């Protein structure tokens with residue numbers, strides 16, 4: 001039963017039981033109304049609302065959005081609760097989120113165990129609280145704190161919620177007994193039916209200037225997104241309109257949000273993130289191996305960042321460098337990074353020290369004998385990696401997982417150096433490793449199922465979004481990035497400035513444009529990689545000649561103060577550099593290209609088409625398991641805007657036939673083989689099928 005009711009002495013207890021997170025699906029809404037009616041009619045003096053399982057209601061059922069609504073709606077359920085003639089007390093544990101917290105706000109009193117959290121995360125789904133959250137929260141805590149909470153979507157701890165006035169009491173577990181005691185206390189003191197709808201929004205911080213300032217701030221912080229602006233409008237309505245009118249306004253805004261492409265994209269990413277760690281066809285009996293201590297080889301920026309990921313999750317790390325100097329530098333860098341986090345107020349000094357102490361340095365491979373997982377993050381050279389893995393094979397205990405953080409190299413070849421290829425896997429982190437959420441888990445030919453299960457589990461434990469990839473040059477993300485980066489170079493030589501190219505992509509919502517990213521990473525990295533390739537491997541010289549020319553002039557990107565842009569040595573502020581435009585012109589003339597005006601639309605479209613076409617190839621080859629995995633990789637590893645849903649979602653929304661036609665047009669215009677539509681795309685279009693159809697047929 002989704003919702004049950006019992007009378008405990010003189011207190012009615014409504015219990016929701018809808019695993020895994022007690023989402024407010026249709027049956028739960030219906031059950032709540034029925035249980036409430038029973039409670040209203042019996043001898044109970046107060047009603048407690050609580051949940052079974054790991055959490056109080058964590059929100060509306062996201063999978064119901066976009067489908068025809070079914071009565072009762074959540075605002076109707078909430079009106080029934082708030083209108084009850086006996087005190088209703090919400091008893092919270094786990095995470096009371098979204099519609100779940102809105103249900104609690106409609107109760108007359110709220111108590112929570114100390115490790116509970118409450119929040120309105122709808123904005124992360126391109127939505128806004130649609131069952132009174134934007135109207136009730138400002139009435140309880142004022143406009144400023146309400147906007148802070150609703151526009152960020154961040155959960156608030158029980159202690160903070162109590163301080164703010166969102167809940168009335170923090171209680172000790174067991175929750176049910178504590179909530180019953182609280183209810184009896186309220187009955188004994190003849191507590192009133194405290195309805196938030198009857199309160200007024202504190203006037204002091206509800207000025208027009210205040211709302212204007214929030215609109216500007218959110219316009220910058222959440223550039224391109226519609227929901228945050230609508231949230232401001234709803235909270236403004238709460239401060240200006242009577243409750244019922246405010247509620248109607250909120251409902252209208254909420255419905256428009258649910259119908260928006262942005263919300264569809266964000267909901268797609270929500271579910272895709274949760275699908276991605278599930279490995280299709282994995283032996284269901286394979287259990288993750290326990291990971292209690294981790295070794296990292298290489299104390300550079302990448303190795304240090306990876307070490308921090310584990311320390312942040314409370315897992316001890318042994319960090320190995322070749323010599324003491326390198327080790328000291330690596331550990332100092334980690335200390336500096338923790339120091340920055342502390343100075344920004346994001347971590348207490350004590351906690352930073354605790355985490356730093358979890359990272360122990362060594363220069364001796366023998367110290368890796370007891371680690372359960374070791375991740376190699378050394379120089380990107382097959383020769384060096386082979387040496388490291390041969391050494392690891394000698395020192396690591398049986399059953400230890402040996403992982404490489406390579407971005408491009410063949411994990412099978414690395415695995416073959418060892419006597420235990422079944423224990424070898426790729427764990428590809430993205431820089432800065434302690435921040436970026438993507439973790440590409442690269443499955444080599446012999447990687448054991450339980451090693452994959454462990455990789456996925458440990459990835460989640462350290463807060464990453466793990467995505468499975470098969471072995472190929474660049475795996476999922478970097479293989480697609482090569483096509484994208486090519487277009488940036490070609491657009492430049494054809495006549496677009498770096499600023500125009502980056503502007504077209506950031507206008508779409510990318511965190512940074514491709515050329516600014518190049519400057520950040522260092523142009524010498526690609527240059528060195530190209531030196532190792534044959535002319536045929538390098539491809540069309542027009543796709544790298546500008547980059548090469550800049551590096552040869554000493555323009556290595558941000559680190560040398562100049563790359564595609566010039567950088568202020570103090571502030572790192574970026575400015576356009578006429579010298580770069582001269583380099584572009586010179587290279588265009590050298591390669592016989594007559595400059596022309598490119599529109600931002602053309603620039604954007606070519607970059608997206610380059611990603612999408614390669615995405616179809618990657619899917620067909622089985623490099624990625626699902627279209628959604630590619631989307632998750634691009635959102636969490638490459639700054640693709642989540643509210644655009646990722647490259648494959650973009651392709652599906654645009655229509656596969658339109659994508660195919662555009663690719664054909666590009667192929668006709670340029671004669672370039674890489675614009676030939678991927679065979680899978682061609683097939684789906686010719687059969688009138690979607691990517692979802694393809695996935696369904698495959699499994």
Ligand code: 3H9
Pocket residue numbers: 020021023055058059060061062063074075095097098099100102121122125127128129130131133271274275
């Ligand atoms: C809303 O409430 C709108 C209202 O204002 C207005 C309405 C009128 N629905 O994340 P996990 C599934 S909008 C459906 O791995 P955790 C999830 O897909 C909603 N399914 O667990 C997964 O399925 P599977 C506002 C949901 O312990 C399974 O549950 N609320 C929902 O790491 C486990 O999820 C939110 O945005 C849902 N609402 O984290 C909260 N939530 O096993 C969204 C989860 O098949 N949820 N599932 O892969 C979360 O943030 C996390 O799930 C939570 C648990 C913190 C609760």
